[in-house]
Amino acid sequence: xxxxxxxxxxxxxxxxxxxxxxxxxxxxxxxxxxxxxxxxxxxxxxxxxxxxxxxxxxxxxxxxxxxxxxxxxxxxxxxxxxxxxxxxxxxxxxxxxxxxxxxxxxxxxxxxxxxxxxxxxxxxxxxxxxxxxxxxxxxxxxxxxxxxxxxxxxxxxxxxxxxxxxxxxxxxxxxxxxxxxxxxxxxxxxxxxxxxxxxxxxxxxxxxxxxxxxxxxxxxxxxxxxxxxxxxxxxxxxxxxxxxxxxxxxxxxx
Amino acid sequence: xxxxxxxxxxxxxxxxxxxxxxxxxxxxxxxxxxxxxxxxxxxxxxxxxxxxxxxxxxxxxxxxxxxxxxxxxxxxxxxxxxxxxxxxxxxxxxxxxxxxxxxxxxxxxxxxxxxxxxxxxxxxxxxxxxxxxxxxxxxxxxxxxxxxxxxxxxxxxxxxxxxxxxxxxxxxxxxxxxxxxxxxxxxxxxxxxxxxxxxxxxxxxxxxxxxxxxxxxxxxxxxxxxxxxxxxxxxxxxxxxxxxxxxxxxxxxxxxxxxxxxxxxxxxxxxxxxxxxxxxxxxxxxxxxxxxxxxxxxxxx
Numbered sequence: 001x002x003x004x005x006x007x008x009x010x011x012x013x014x015x016x017x018x019x020x021x022x023x024x025x026x027x028x029x030x031x032x033x034x035x036x037x038x039x040x041x042x043x044x045x046x047x048x049x050x051x052x053x054x055x056x057x058x059x060x061x062x063x064x065x066x067x068x069x070x071x072x073x074x075x076x077x078x079x080x081x082x083x084x085x086x087x088x089x090x091x092x093x094x095x096x097x098x099x100x101x102x103x104x105x106x107x108x109x110x111x112x113x114x115x116x117x118x119x120x121x122x123x124x125x126x127x128x129x130x131x132x133x134x135x136x137x138x139x140x141x142x143x144x145x146x147x148x149x150x151x152x153x154x155x156x157x158x159x160x161x162x163x164x165x166x167x168x169x170x171x172x173x174x175x176x177x178x179x180x181x182x183x184x185x186x187x188x189x190x191x192x193x194x195x196x197x198x199x200x201x202x203x204x205x206x207x208x209x210x211x212x213x214x215x216x217x218x219x220x221x222x223x224x225x226x227x228x229x230x231x232x233x234x235x236x237x238x239x240x241x242x243x244x245x246x247x248x249x250x251x252x253x254x
Numbered sequence: 255x256x257x258x259x260x261x262x263x264x265x266x267x268x269x270x271x272x273x274x275x276x277x278x279x280x281x282x283x284x285x286x287x288x289x290x291x292x293x294x295x296x297x298x299x300x301x302x303x304x305x306x307x308x309x310x311x312x313x314x315x316x317x318x319x320x321x322x323x324x325x326x327x328x329x330x331x332x333x334x335x336x337x338x339x340x341x342x343x344x345x346x347x348x349x350x351x352x353x354x355x356x357x358x359x360x361x362x363x364x365x366x367x368x369x370x371x372x373x374x375x376x377x378x379x380x381x382x383x384x385x386x387x388x389x390x391x392x393x394x395x396x397x398x399x400x401x402x403x404x405x406x407x408x409x410x411x412x413x414x415x416x417x418x419x420x421x422x423x424x425x426x427x428x429x430x431x432x433x434x435x436x437x438x439x440x441x442x443x444x445x446x447x448x449x450x451x452x453x454x455x456x457x458x459x460x461x462x463x464x465x466x467x468x469x470x471x472x473x474x475x476x477x478x479x480x481x482x483x484x485x486x487x488x489x490x491x492x493x494x495x496x497x498x499x500x501x502x503x504x505x506x507x508x509x510x511x512x513x514x515x516x517x518x519x520x521x522x523x524x525x526x527x528x529x530x531x532x533x534x535x536x537x538x539x540x541x542x543x544x545x546x547x548x549x550x551x552x553x554x555x
Contacts (some may be wrong), residue, residue: 030332065333066332066333066498067282068316069281069283071283071492071493073431074488080430082433083356083432085438087360092376109499126336126345130353134378134383135356139376162383167379178379207282243404252499
Protein backbone atom coordinates (compact mmCIF):
# COMPACT_ATOMS: atom_id res chain seq x y z
CA UNK A 1 0.00 0.00 0.00
CA UNK A 2 1.25 3.46 -0.85
CA UNK A 3 2.19 5.57 2.12
CA UNK A 4 -0.52 7.99 3.14
CA UNK A 5 0.23 11.67 3.23
CA UNK A 6 -0.84 13.64 6.25
CA UNK A 7 0.05 16.93 7.86
CA UNK A 8 1.34 17.57 11.40
CA UNK A 9 -2.06 18.69 12.68
CA UNK A 10 -3.74 15.54 11.43
CA UNK A 11 -1.01 13.53 13.11
CA UNK A 12 -1.67 15.28 16.43
CA UNK A 13 -5.43 14.90 16.23
CA UNK A 14 -5.22 11.20 15.38
CA UNK A 15 -2.75 10.42 18.18
CA UNK A 16 -4.77 12.43 20.68
CA UNK A 17 -7.96 10.62 19.70
CA UNK A 18 -6.27 7.25 20.29
CA UNK A 19 -5.63 8.13 23.93
CA UNK A 20 -9.34 8.11 24.67
CA UNK A 21 -10.92 4.90 25.91
CA UNK A 22 -14.38 3.64 25.15
CA UNK A 23 -16.86 4.77 27.83
CA UNK A 24 -14.62 7.63 28.96
CA UNK A 25 -16.48 10.69 30.18
CA UNK A 26 -14.55 13.51 28.55
CA UNK A 27 -14.74 17.25 29.08
CA UNK A 28 -14.18 18.57 25.58
CA UNK A 29 -12.22 21.76 24.89
CA UNK A 30 -12.40 24.08 21.92
CA UNK A 31 -10.42 23.53 18.70
CA UNK A 32 -8.14 20.52 18.18
CA UNK A 33 -9.39 18.63 21.30
CA UNK A 34 -12.88 18.99 19.93
CA UNK A 35 -11.71 17.33 16.70
CA UNK A 36 -9.87 14.55 18.54
CA UNK A 37 -12.89 13.64 20.67
CA UNK A 38 -15.24 13.63 17.72
CA UNK A 39 -12.77 11.44 15.79
CA UNK A 40 -12.49 8.99 18.70
CA UNK A 41 -16.28 8.73 18.95
CA UNK A 42 -16.46 7.86 15.27
CA UNK A 43 -13.72 5.23 15.52
CA UNK A 44 -12.67 3.17 18.56
CA UNK A 45 -14.59 4.94 21.34
CA UNK A 46 -18.18 4.90 20.19
CA UNK A 47 -19.46 5.07 23.76
CA UNK A 48 -17.42 8.14 24.58
CA UNK A 49 -19.51 10.52 26.67
CA UNK A 50 -18.70 14.02 25.56
CA UNK A 51 -19.38 16.82 28.03
CA UNK A 52 -19.08 20.42 26.91
CA UNK A 53 -18.48 23.21 29.39
CA UNK A 54 -21.51 25.03 28.00
CA UNK A 55 -23.53 22.39 29.85
CA UNK A 56 -24.17 19.70 27.24
CA UNK A 57 -23.90 16.08 28.34
CA UNK A 58 -23.66 13.10 25.97
CA UNK A 59 -23.37 15.19 22.81
CA UNK A 60 -23.43 13.48 19.43
CA UNK A 61 -22.87 16.37 17.05
CA UNK A 62 -23.68 15.68 13.42
CA UNK A 63 -21.09 18.22 12.29
CA UNK A 64 -17.83 19.56 13.68
CA UNK A 65 -18.76 22.32 16.06
CA UNK A 66 -16.63 25.42 15.40
CA UNK A 67 -17.41 26.70 18.86
CA UNK A 68 -17.99 24.65 21.98
CA UNK A 69 -21.45 26.12 22.23
CA UNK A 70 -22.80 25.01 18.89
CA UNK A 71 -26.51 24.13 18.51
CA UNK A 72 -25.59 20.76 16.98
CA UNK A 73 -24.21 19.72 20.37
CA UNK A 74 -27.63 20.08 21.95
CA UNK A 75 -29.82 18.34 19.40
CA UNK A 76 -29.79 14.65 20.27
CA UNK A 77 -27.70 14.98 23.46
CA UNK A 78 -28.75 13.17 26.62
CA UNK A 79 -28.91 16.23 28.87
CA UNK A 80 -28.44 19.96 28.99
CA UNK A 81 -27.71 21.77 32.24
CA UNK A 82 -26.53 25.19 33.33
CA UNK A 83 -22.85 26.08 33.39
CA UNK A 84 -22.89 26.17 37.18
CA UNK A 85 -24.23 22.61 37.18
CA UNK A 86 -21.65 21.32 34.71
CA UNK A 87 -18.77 22.70 36.75
CA UNK A 88 -20.14 21.50 40.08
CA UNK A 89 -22.23 18.35 39.60
CA UNK A 90 -20.02 16.94 36.88
CA UNK A 91 -16.49 18.33 37.23
CA UNK A 92 -16.06 19.39 40.88
CA UNK A 93 -17.94 16.32 42.11
CA UNK A 94 -15.55 14.03 40.25
CA UNK A 95 -17.68 12.69 37.42
CA UNK A 96 -15.25 13.50 34.62
CA UNK A 97 -12.60 11.01 33.49
CA UNK A 98 -10.69 13.05 30.95
CA UNK A 99 -9.89 16.70 30.42
CA UNK A 100 -8.49 17.74 27.05
CA UNK A 101 -6.43 20.88 27.15
CA UNK A 102 -4.31 23.13 25.01
CA UNK A 103 -2.35 26.26 25.78
CA UNK A 104 0.21 28.69 24.49
CA UNK A 105 2.89 27.34 26.82
CA UNK A 106 3.40 23.98 28.51
CA UNK A 107 6.34 23.59 30.84
CA UNK A 108 8.62 20.79 32.01
CA UNK A 109 6.08 19.70 34.63
CA UNK A 110 2.99 20.00 32.48
CA UNK A 111 1.78 23.32 33.85
CA UNK A 112 -0.20 25.31 31.29
CA UNK A 113 -0.22 28.99 30.39
CA UNK A 114 -3.25 30.18 28.43
CA UNK A 115 -3.32 33.66 29.94
CA UNK A 116 -0.41 35.94 29.12
CA UNK A 117 3.08 36.15 27.66
CA UNK A 118 5.15 38.56 29.70
CA UNK A 119 3.94 40.41 32.76
CA UNK A 120 0.29 39.94 33.74
CA UNK A 121 -0.35 43.62 34.45
CA UNK A 122 1.55 44.82 31.37
CA UNK A 123 0.99 42.01 28.92
CA UNK A 124 3.25 41.56 25.94
CA UNK A 125 0.75 39.14 24.41
CA UNK A 126 -2.65 38.82 26.01
CA UNK A 127 -4.11 35.32 25.47
CA UNK A 128 -7.76 34.32 25.97
CA UNK A 129 -7.35 33.12 29.58
CA UNK A 130 -8.57 30.12 31.52
CA UNK A 131 -12.07 29.47 30.30
CA UNK A 132 -12.72 26.11 31.91
CA UNK A 133 -9.12 24.91 31.97
CA UNK A 134 -8.16 25.95 35.51
CA UNK A 135 -10.72 23.59 37.01
CA UNK A 136 -10.52 20.88 34.34
CA UNK A 137 -6.75 20.48 34.84
CA UNK A 138 -7.27 20.17 38.59
CA UNK A 139 -10.34 18.00 38.85
CA UNK A 140 -10.59 15.67 35.82
CA UNK A 141 -9.22 12.21 36.65
CA UNK A 142 -6.63 12.50 33.90
CA UNK A 143 -5.66 15.17 31.38
CA UNK A 144 -4.28 15.20 27.88
CA UNK A 145 -2.60 18.18 26.30
CA UNK A 146 -2.27 18.77 22.57
CA UNK A 147 0.11 21.35 21.14
CA UNK A 148 2.67 21.72 18.33
CA UNK A 149 6.25 20.94 19.36
CA UNK A 150 8.05 24.28 19.34
CA UNK A 151 10.64 25.62 21.74
CA UNK A 152 8.62 28.76 22.52
CA UNK A 153 5.63 26.60 23.44
CA UNK A 154 7.70 24.38 25.73
CA UNK A 155 9.65 26.67 28.07
CA UNK A 156 11.22 25.24 31.21
CA UNK A 157 8.75 27.36 33.22
CA UNK A 158 5.54 28.97 32.02
CA UNK A 159 5.13 32.75 32.32
CA UNK A 160 1.80 32.25 34.10
CA UNK A 161 0.23 29.14 35.60
CA UNK A 162 -3.29 29.21 34.23
CA UNK A 163 -3.80 25.59 35.17
CA UNK A 164 -1.55 23.13 36.87
CA UNK A 165 0.26 20.00 35.91
CA UNK A 166 2.74 18.84 38.53
CA UNK A 167 3.75 22.37 39.69
CA UNK A 168 7.48 22.16 40.48
CA UNK A 169 7.47 18.36 40.35
CA UNK A 170 7.80 15.67 42.99
CA UNK A 171 4.71 15.49 45.19
CA UNK A 172 3.90 19.21 44.78
CA UNK A 173 0.63 18.51 43.00
CA UNK A 174 -0.42 15.90 45.48
CA UNK A 175 0.23 18.27 48.37
CA UNK A 176 -2.29 20.79 46.99
CA UNK A 177 -5.02 18.21 47.55
CA UNK A 178 -6.62 18.60 44.11
CA UNK A 179 -8.55 15.48 43.21
CA UNK A 180 -7.39 14.86 39.62
CA UNK A 181 -4.28 12.91 38.62
CA UNK A 182 -2.85 15.57 36.32
CA UNK A 183 -1.51 15.37 32.77
CA UNK A 184 -1.00 11.84 31.47
CA UNK A 185 0.26 12.68 28.01
CA UNK A 186 1.23 15.62 25.84
CA UNK A 187 0.69 14.98 22.15
CA UNK A 188 2.71 17.04 19.69
CA UNK A 189 3.49 16.91 15.99
CA UNK A 190 6.75 15.14 16.83
CA UNK A 191 5.62 12.57 19.36
CA UNK A 192 4.19 11.99 22.80
CA UNK A 193 5.58 13.09 26.14
CA UNK A 194 4.49 11.60 29.43
CA UNK A 195 5.40 12.49 33.01
CA UNK A 196 8.08 10.40 34.73
CA UNK A 197 7.82 9.52 38.44
CA UNK A 198 8.91 13.06 39.30
CA UNK A 199 6.24 14.66 37.09
CA UNK A 200 8.76 15.77 34.46
CA UNK A 201 7.65 15.39 30.85
CA UNK A 202 9.88 12.96 28.95
CA UNK A 203 9.66 11.68 25.40
CA UNK A 204 7.87 8.33 25.38
CA UNK A 205 6.95 8.02 21.70
CA UNK A 206 8.02 9.52 18.39
CA UNK A 207 6.00 9.77 15.22
CA UNK A 208 7.37 7.88 12.20
CA UNK A 209 10.47 9.56 10.78
CA UNK A 210 11.05 11.84 13.77
CA UNK A 211 14.37 11.77 15.61
CA UNK A 212 14.98 12.34 19.30
CA UNK A 213 17.30 15.23 18.38
CA UNK A 214 14.42 16.98 16.61
CA UNK A 215 12.23 16.71 19.70
CA UNK A 216 15.06 17.79 22.02
CA UNK A 217 15.89 20.83 19.88
CA UNK A 218 12.29 21.96 20.05
CA UNK A 219 11.96 21.62 23.81
CA UNK A 220 12.95 24.35 26.25
CA UNK A 221 14.40 22.01 28.88
CA UNK A 222 16.91 19.16 28.59
CA UNK A 223 14.48 16.57 27.24
CA UNK A 224 14.93 13.02 28.44
CA UNK A 225 14.27 9.97 26.30
CA UNK A 226 12.21 7.25 27.94
CA UNK A 227 13.60 3.73 28.00
CA UNK A 228 11.72 1.82 25.33
CA UNK A 229 10.54 4.96 23.52
CA UNK A 230 7.97 3.80 20.96
CA UNK A 231 7.15 4.79 17.40
CA UNK A 232 3.50 5.76 16.88
CA UNK A 233 1.35 4.05 14.27
CA UNK A 234 0.75 6.36 11.31
CA UNK A 235 -2.80 7.65 10.76
CA UNK A 236 -5.02 5.21 8.90
CA UNK A 237 -6.89 5.98 5.71
CA UNK A 238 -10.16 5.78 7.63
CA UNK A 239 -9.02 8.22 10.34
CA UNK A 240 -7.90 10.68 7.69
CA UNK A 241 -11.11 10.27 5.72
CA UNK A 242 -13.26 11.03 8.77
CA UNK A 243 -11.15 14.06 9.64
CA UNK A 244 -11.08 15.50 6.14
CA UNK A 245 -14.51 14.62 4.84
CA UNK A 246 -16.75 14.54 7.91
CA UNK A 247 -15.22 16.60 10.67
CA UNK A 248 -13.30 19.44 9.08
CA UNK A 249 -14.17 19.67 5.38
CA UNK A 250 -13.47 23.41 5.41
CA UNK A 251 -9.99 22.71 6.83
CA UNK A 252 -10.35 25.18 9.65
CA UNK A 253 -8.15 23.19 12.03
CA UNK A 254 -6.30 20.76 9.80
CA UNK B 255 -51.00 41.98 35.41
CA UNK B 256 -49.59 44.86 33.43
CA UNK B 257 -47.73 44.09 30.29
CA UNK B 258 -43.98 44.84 30.39
CA UNK B 259 -43.80 44.99 26.61
CA UNK B 260 -41.69 47.83 25.35
CA UNK B 261 -39.39 48.56 22.44
CA UNK B 262 -35.74 47.58 22.82
CA UNK B 263 -34.73 51.15 22.24
CA UNK B 264 -36.95 52.38 25.09
CA UNK B 265 -35.79 49.60 27.40
CA UNK B 266 -32.10 50.43 26.84
CA UNK B 267 -32.86 54.12 27.31
CA UNK B 268 -34.71 53.49 30.56
CA UNK B 269 -32.55 50.81 32.19
CA UNK B 270 -28.97 51.21 30.95
CA UNK B 271 -26.99 54.23 32.11
CA UNK B 272 -23.45 55.47 31.63
CA UNK B 273 -21.11 53.68 34.05
CA UNK B 274 -23.43 50.72 34.67
CA UNK B 275 -22.23 47.15 35.15
CA UNK B 276 -23.93 45.34 32.28
CA UNK B 277 -24.20 41.58 31.93
CA UNK B 278 -25.41 40.62 28.44
CA UNK B 279 -25.76 36.91 29.02
CA UNK B 280 -25.64 33.79 26.87
CA UNK B 281 -22.83 31.27 26.57
CA UNK B 282 -22.29 31.14 22.79
CA UNK B 283 -26.07 30.69 22.51
CA UNK B 284 -28.63 33.53 22.82
CA UNK B 285 -26.12 36.39 22.90
CA UNK B 286 -28.25 39.54 22.63
CA UNK B 287 -26.39 41.32 19.81
CA UNK B 288 -29.37 43.53 18.99
CA UNK B 289 -29.28 44.98 22.51
CA UNK B 290 -25.53 45.61 22.32
CA UNK B 291 -26.00 47.35 18.99
CA UNK B 292 -28.74 49.53 20.49
CA UNK B 293 -26.39 50.43 23.37
CA UNK B 294 -23.78 51.45 20.78
CA UNK B 295 -26.35 53.53 18.87
CA UNK B 296 -27.44 55.30 22.03
CA UNK B 297 -23.81 56.23 22.72
CA UNK B 298 -23.56 54.86 26.25
CA UNK B 299 -20.15 55.31 27.88
CA UNK B 300 -17.95 53.98 30.70
CA UNK B 301 -19.82 50.70 30.99
CA UNK B 302 -18.36 47.76 32.87
CA UNK B 303 -19.06 44.86 30.52
CA UNK B 304 -19.23 41.47 32.21
CA UNK B 305 -19.60 38.13 30.41
CA UNK B 306 -17.86 34.77 30.78
CA UNK B 307 -16.97 35.04 27.08
CA UNK B 308 -16.98 38.66 25.88
CA UNK B 309 -17.53 37.28 22.38
CA UNK B 310 -17.84 39.47 19.29
CA UNK B 311 -20.51 41.54 21.01
CA UNK B 312 -18.17 43.07 23.58
CA UNK B 313 -15.40 43.32 20.98
CA UNK B 314 -17.80 45.54 19.03
CA UNK B 315 -18.93 47.51 22.09
CA UNK B 316 -15.33 48.11 23.17
CA UNK B 317 -14.44 49.21 19.64
CA UNK B 318 -17.43 51.59 19.72
CA UNK B 319 -16.08 53.21 22.88
CA UNK B 320 -18.84 52.06 25.26
CA UNK B 321 -16.65 50.39 27.85
CA UNK B 322 -14.38 51.41 30.70
CA UNK B 323 -13.72 47.87 31.87
CA UNK B 324 -14.35 44.23 30.97
CA UNK B 325 -14.92 41.31 33.35
CA UNK B 326 -14.41 37.93 31.70
CA UNK B 327 -13.19 34.35 31.95
CA UNK B 328 -12.37 33.53 28.32
CA UNK B 329 -11.48 36.37 26.02
CA UNK B 330 -11.46 34.57 22.68
CA UNK B 331 -13.41 34.17 19.47
CA UNK B 332 -14.39 30.54 20.10
CA UNK B 333 -12.69 28.17 17.69
CA UNK B 334 -11.27 31.08 15.70
CA UNK B 335 -8.73 33.04 17.74
CA UNK B 336 -8.62 36.16 19.82
CA UNK B 337 -10.94 39.11 20.26
CA UNK B 338 -8.65 41.56 18.59
CA UNK B 339 -10.19 44.87 19.69
CA UNK B 340 -10.36 43.94 23.37
CA UNK B 341 -6.95 42.31 23.23
CA UNK B 342 -5.31 45.36 21.67
CA UNK B 343 -7.01 47.64 24.17
CA UNK B 344 -5.73 45.50 27.06
CA UNK B 345 -2.21 45.28 25.66
CA UNK B 346 -2.19 49.06 25.15
CA UNK B 347 -3.37 49.62 28.73
CA UNK B 348 -6.49 51.43 27.49
CA UNK B 349 -9.07 49.16 29.09
CA UNK B 350 -9.39 47.88 32.65
CA UNK B 351 -10.05 44.21 33.18
CA UNK B 352 -10.96 41.75 35.87
CA UNK B 353 -10.43 38.08 35.16
CA UNK B 354 -11.77 34.74 36.34
CA UNK B 355 -12.00 31.13 35.26
CA UNK B 356 -15.41 30.17 33.91
CA UNK B 357 -16.30 28.45 37.15
CA UNK B 358 -15.29 31.33 39.41
CA UNK B 359 -17.10 33.80 37.15
CA UNK B 360 -20.28 31.74 37.23
CA UNK B 361 -19.88 31.19 40.97
CA UNK B 362 -19.94 34.97 41.44
CA UNK B 363 -23.26 35.08 39.61
CA UNK B 364 -24.54 32.15 41.66
CA UNK B 365 -23.76 34.09 44.84
CA UNK B 366 -25.43 37.20 43.45
CA UNK B 367 -28.48 35.27 42.29
CA UNK B 368 -28.81 33.42 45.61
CA UNK B 369 -28.39 36.40 47.91
CA UNK B 370 -25.26 34.89 49.43
CA UNK B 371 -22.17 36.81 50.63
CA UNK B 372 -19.77 34.52 48.70
CA UNK B 373 -19.54 31.15 47.01
CA UNK B 374 -16.97 28.52 47.97
CA UNK B 375 -15.12 26.48 45.38
CA UNK B 376 -12.57 23.72 45.77
CA UNK B 377 -9.14 25.12 45.11
CA UNK B 378 -7.37 24.25 41.86
CA UNK B 379 -3.68 24.48 42.81
CA UNK B 380 -3.32 27.29 40.25
CA UNK B 381 -2.57 30.39 42.29
CA UNK B 382 -1.36 32.93 39.69
CA UNK B 383 -4.81 34.29 38.83
CA UNK B 384 -5.82 34.17 42.48
CA UNK B 385 -2.86 36.36 43.35
CA UNK B 386 -3.66 38.88 40.60
CA UNK B 387 -7.35 39.31 41.39
CA UNK B 388 -8.07 40.27 45.02
CA UNK B 389 -11.66 39.08 44.66
CA UNK B 390 -10.31 35.56 45.07
CA UNK B 391 -9.84 34.80 48.75
CA UNK B 392 -9.08 31.65 50.67
CA UNK B 393 -10.91 30.71 53.83
CA UNK B 394 -10.85 27.65 56.04
CA UNK B 395 -13.74 25.25 55.66
CA UNK B 396 -15.26 25.51 59.16
CA UNK B 397 -15.99 21.77 59.19
CA UNK B 398 -12.69 20.27 57.99
CA UNK B 399 -10.24 23.14 58.24
CA UNK B 400 -9.24 22.68 54.59
CA UNK B 401 -8.73 25.78 52.48
CA UNK B 402 -11.45 26.69 49.99
CA UNK B 403 -11.46 29.51 47.47
CA UNK B 404 -14.29 32.02 47.73
CA UNK B 405 -15.55 34.71 45.39
CA UNK B 406 -17.97 37.54 46.12
CA UNK B 407 -21.37 38.02 44.48
CA UNK B 408 -21.60 39.65 41.08
CA UNK B 409 -24.64 41.92 40.96
CA UNK B 410 -25.03 43.58 37.57
CA UNK B 411 -26.91 46.87 37.40
CA UNK B 412 -28.67 45.42 34.41
CA UNK B 413 -28.78 42.00 32.78
CA UNK B 414 -29.87 41.55 29.20
CA UNK B 415 -31.18 38.08 28.52
CA UNK B 416 -32.42 36.68 25.23
CA UNK B 417 -34.92 33.79 25.32
CA UNK B 418 -36.94 31.76 22.86
CA UNK B 419 -40.35 32.64 24.19
CA UNK B 420 -42.03 34.59 26.96
CA UNK B 421 -45.39 36.07 27.83
CA UNK B 422 -45.86 39.82 28.20
CA UNK B 423 -45.11 39.60 31.92
CA UNK B 424 -41.68 38.15 31.24
CA UNK B 425 -42.21 34.52 32.20
CA UNK B 426 -39.49 33.15 29.97
CA UNK B 427 -38.81 29.71 28.54
CA UNK B 428 -35.38 28.69 27.33
CA UNK B 429 -34.03 25.53 25.78
CA UNK B 430 -30.71 24.55 24.26
CA UNK B 431 -27.51 25.69 25.98
CA UNK B 432 -28.54 27.41 29.19
CA UNK B 433 -25.20 28.95 30.11
CA UNK B 434 -25.69 31.53 32.83
CA UNK B 435 -29.03 32.91 31.57
CA UNK B 436 -30.94 32.20 34.71
CA UNK B 437 -28.24 33.31 37.14
CA UNK B 438 -27.70 36.60 35.32
CA UNK B 439 -31.42 37.37 35.50
CA UNK B 440 -31.69 36.57 39.22
CA UNK B 441 -28.43 38.33 40.11
CA UNK B 442 -29.12 41.65 38.35
CA UNK B 443 -30.91 44.68 39.74
CA UNK B 444 -32.78 45.22 36.47
CA UNK B 445 -33.53 42.72 33.73
CA UNK B 446 -34.23 43.42 30.09
CA UNK B 447 -35.65 40.38 28.37
CA UNK B 448 -35.39 40.13 24.60
CA UNK B 449 -37.71 37.55 23.16
CA UNK B 450 -37.83 35.61 19.92
CA UNK B 451 -41.59 34.99 20.24
CA UNK B 452 -44.14 36.58 22.54
CA UNK B 453 -46.65 33.88 23.47
CA UNK B 454 -49.85 33.73 25.41
CA UNK B 455 -49.57 33.04 29.12
CA UNK B 456 -51.42 29.75 28.45
CA UNK B 457 -48.46 28.52 26.37
CA UNK B 458 -46.11 29.17 29.30
CA UNK B 459 -48.52 27.46 31.71
CA UNK B 460 -48.69 24.41 29.41
CA UNK B 461 -45.02 23.65 30.13
CA UNK B 462 -43.96 25.27 33.44
CA UNK B 463 -40.78 23.19 33.84
CA UNK B 464 -39.33 25.00 30.87
CA UNK B 465 -39.73 28.42 32.48
CA UNK B 466 -36.25 29.33 33.73
CA UNK B 467 -36.84 33.00 34.36
CA UNK B 468 -40.04 34.13 36.06
CA UNK B 469 -41.65 37.44 35.21
CA UNK B 470 -41.19 38.61 38.78
CA UNK B 471 -37.51 39.40 38.16
CA UNK B 472 -38.08 40.93 34.70
CA UNK B 473 -38.45 44.67 34.13
CA UNK B 474 -38.86 44.98 30.36
CA UNK B 475 -39.99 42.53 27.71
CA UNK B 476 -38.85 43.34 24.18
CA UNK B 477 -39.97 41.42 21.12
CA UNK B 478 -36.77 41.16 19.06
CA UNK B 479 -36.71 38.29 16.55
CA UNK B 480 -33.20 37.29 15.41
CA UNK B 481 -31.77 39.31 18.31
CA UNK B 482 -28.87 36.88 18.70
CA UNK B 483 -27.32 36.88 15.21
CA UNK B 484 -24.40 36.11 14.60
CA UNK B 485 -24.89 34.02 17.75
CA UNK B 486 -27.95 31.81 17.54
CA UNK B 487 -31.26 30.86 19.04
CA UNK B 488 -31.77 27.10 19.30
CA UNK B 489 -34.61 25.99 17.06
CA UNK B 490 -34.98 29.44 15.46
CA UNK B 491 -31.78 30.03 13.54
CA UNK B 492 -28.24 28.66 13.35
CA UNK B 493 -25.01 30.19 14.56
CA UNK B 494 -23.39 32.20 11.76
CA UNK B 495 -19.98 30.58 11.94
CA UNK B 496 -19.01 32.26 8.67
CA UNK B 497 -19.45 35.62 10.34
CA UNK B 498 -17.40 34.56 13.37
CA UNK B 499 -14.60 33.68 10.92
CA UNK B 500 -15.15 36.91 8.96
CA UNK B 501 -14.91 39.00 12.15
CA UNK B 502 -11.36 37.77 12.58
CA UNK B 503 -10.55 39.68 9.38
CA UNK B 504 -12.84 42.67 10.00
CA UNK B 505 -11.42 43.20 13.48
CA UNK B 506 -7.81 43.32 12.28
CA UNK B 507 -7.88 47.09 11.89
CA UNK B 508 -9.64 49.92 13.66
CA UNK B 509 -10.74 51.27 10.26
CA UNK B 510 -12.51 48.12 9.11
CA UNK B 511 -14.24 47.75 12.48
CA UNK B 512 -15.49 51.33 12.33
CA UNK B 513 -16.68 50.72 8.75
CA UNK B 514 -18.53 47.64 9.98
CA UNK B 515 -20.17 49.55 12.84
CA UNK B 516 -21.13 52.34 10.44
CA UNK B 517 -22.78 49.96 8.01
CA UNK B 518 -24.37 47.44 10.40
CA UNK B 519 -25.04 49.38 13.60
CA UNK B 520 -25.15 53.18 13.22
CA UNK B 521 -26.54 52.92 9.71
CA UNK B 522 -29.56 50.84 10.70
CA UNK B 523 -32.52 51.72 12.90
CA UNK B 524 -33.14 48.34 14.52
CA UNK B 525 -32.81 44.58 14.37
CA UNK B 526 -35.58 44.13 11.81
CA UNK B 527 -33.61 46.29 9.36
CA UNK B 528 -30.41 44.37 10.22
CA UNK B 529 -32.03 41.02 9.53
CA UNK B 530 -33.48 42.25 6.26
CA UNK B 531 -30.08 43.61 5.23
CA UNK B 532 -28.47 40.21 5.83
CA UNK B 533 -30.58 39.02 2.92
CA UNK B 534 -32.33 35.82 1.84
CA UNK B 535 -29.17 33.79 1.23
CA UNK B 536 -28.00 34.24 4.81
CA UNK B 537 -31.52 33.58 6.09
CA UNK B 538 -31.55 30.34 4.15
CA UNK B 539 -28.09 29.30 5.30
CA UNK B 540 -29.08 29.82 8.92
CA UNK B 541 -32.34 27.88 8.89
CA UNK B 542 -32.64 25.67 11.95
CA UNK B 543 -34.61 22.76 10.51
CA UNK B 544 -36.91 20.78 12.78
CA UNK B 545 -36.38 18.23 15.56
CA UNK B 546 -39.39 18.33 17.91
CA UNK B 547 -39.30 16.96 21.44
CA UNK B 548 -41.83 14.38 22.55
CA UNK B 549 -44.66 16.01 24.50
CA UNK B 550 -45.01 15.13 28.20
CA UNK B 551 -48.19 14.69 30.19
CA UNK B 552 -48.42 17.04 33.17
CA UNK B 553 -51.73 15.39 34.20
CA UNK B 554 -55.12 17.00 34.55
CA UNK B 555 -55.78 17.49 38.29
